[in-house]
Amino acid sequence: MKYLLLLLLVVYVLWRWRAGQAARTAPPHQAQSVQPEPIAVVACAHCKVHIPLSHAVCVGAQYFCSAAHREAAGA
Numbered sequence: 744m745k746y747l748l749l750l751l752l753v754v755y756v757l758w759r760w761r762a763g764q765a766a767r768t769a770p771p772h773q774a775q776s777v778q779p780e781p782i783a784v785v786a787c788a789h790c791k792v793h794i795p796l797s798h799a800v801c802v803g804a805q806y807f808c809s810a811a812h813r814e815a816a817g818a
């Protein structure tokens with residue numbers, strides 16, 4: 744019985760030691776988050792609201808937030 748307890752103790756210690764080794768060798772979590780791509784932003788020539796370039800109404804070198812503001816600006 745004494746040896747059985749000793750064997751269980753040794754198995755437990757080895758199990759804990761191996762778990763600690765695995766935790767140390769595991770790759771760390773990626774601390775850096777994936778940065779989103781920057782979005783080009785332009786200001787509306789009429790109301791100065793900043794909007795993504797992909798949503799802007801472009802007339803020549805001027806950008807507008809909507810067709811209504813493009814018409815209001817006379818472009």
Ligand SMILES: [Zn+2]
Nearest residue numbers: 787790808812
């Ligand atoms: Zn506007």
